[in-house]
Amino acid sequence: MNNTNQSGLAAERRDAIRAMLRERHVARVAELAEGAGVSEATVRRDLAELESRGFIRRVHGGAVSLEDAVREAPFDDKAELAAAEKRRIAEAALQRIKPGDAIFLDGGSTVLALARLLADRDRLTIVTNSLRVAALLAGGGPDMIVVGGEFRRISQTFVGSLTRHAIEPLHVDTAFMGTIGLTAAHGMTTTDPREALTKELIMRNASQVVLLADSSKVGTVSFVAFGSLRDVDVLITDKGIGKTEENRIRKRGVEVVKQ
């Protein structure tokens, strides 16, 4: 990190801070101060400004980028592997879709992997509250209905009362849901109450609910619970899931598919 800023133009410095954060994803205030060649106080003010504009998120001691790094190829084995896992899960989910179906796709990277596989289908109606899914299918493919609402930048989804009203009259054959946390004890959990409300309403309006969650989600608990495991028909995950947790989830009436 050595973008030492010579000209001292505030706007330029903020761009540099954004760039540093995009690249490293997280950084401490002290690092950013050194990188930009200004005091920590100034970096804090910049971060407050950038946060209010939605580019970054403040955390104690530093900040996290909310922008997608260009994902240069420094060969992140772990992310690589996770992406392959997600695609395997998405492929298994594909089996549950019949021609002519109306399906719901919510936010989250695993569900996004499924959307990618559907991009050249027709005879299918997709309902989604995810901007990423919408953008992915904007070029062509199935019919698409987007439920709008307030835009939540962190998850790139639409939430709030407008979203709920938009979902209300819609009924889908199958809802493909993502989750942040999943345990038999706490059920499905996510980070945002508005997100949780949206997910609940979707599950209520679907004949069948398929939960897509790689094994890293299983056993973790997030902030807000949504729905109930009893409403989930199928969980599609990978072989990394623990036997104990798997059995407990099965006992809640969920069919578990390990891909």
Next chain:
Amino acid sequence: MNNTNQSGLAAERRDAIRAMLRERHVARVAELAEGAGVSEATVRRDLAELESRGFIRRVHGGAVSLEDAVREAPFDDKAELAAAEKRRIAEAALQRIKPGDAIFLDGGSTVLALARLLADRDRLTIVTNSLRVAALLAGGGPDMIVVGGEFRRISQTFVGSLTRHAIEPLHVDTAFMGTIGLTAAHGMTTTDPREALTKELIMRNASQVVLLADSSKVGTVSFVAFGSLRDVDVLITDKGIGKTEENRIRKRGVEVVKQ
């Protein structure tokens, strides 16, 4: 930076300032003053002028270029000109937005050019039925509400009854509308009935309606009429508009701004 400008022609100096900014992307007032061989006061005046025309953005201490530095040479004069025209129109529209406003942006390339200029604003709420606008502002910037609905691929917008229901409870200060055709006789026209219905409802829910239409639209008629010229407060267009049509539109009570 050593473009010291001797000839003393103001227009030439402004071109030089634009060029310096294109090249370096940002520069301080002092640097530009030295490069142009004039006082800082003059540079500030030039920068104000260039900003009002949409070529640059002023920042504390200097300025940022809004023009693409890369300017590859295939030199598509026509597209070049059209894009510049659109940006000039968008820049004029910017004047009609106050901090804290809620505004509507509909589909269409001129309105998209306006969205681009708003990407780093905060203190602003943007409502849109355009996926392109949504994607453009997804990274950061103003608060955003997207009115969803059936996705119409040709225009990359949301239309239909879901969209109408989503718009109904929303009221904005200013609606910035695009159109396919515009004549005094037929009013505003577009290609799709559902699109037309959406536009009408938006105009009804806005305190002020600003129509953005480059002069190529003026005098052409499309398939479905929407709204009435009486509901339009301001038309922002370019100098290519014909005198006759301009006067007829003015007689309908529309303020015409030629950029």
Next chain:
DNA sequence: TTGAATCTGAGCAAAGTTAATCATTATCGT
């Protein structure tokens, strides 16, 4: 749970930037 270390935001003074005003110089049409 407690304490040490760290982080944060608020207030403040110094430095830098801006916009407004005004006197001076350049340009233009006749």
Next chain:
DNA sequence: ACGATAATGATTAACTTTGCTCAGATTCAA
């Protein structure tokens, strides 16, 4: 060449930005 008009540069008061200090909040480890 002349006066009218516009552009420029200097001056200054108002505003922004910045770095510093300090009291209170937060984190982490014992």
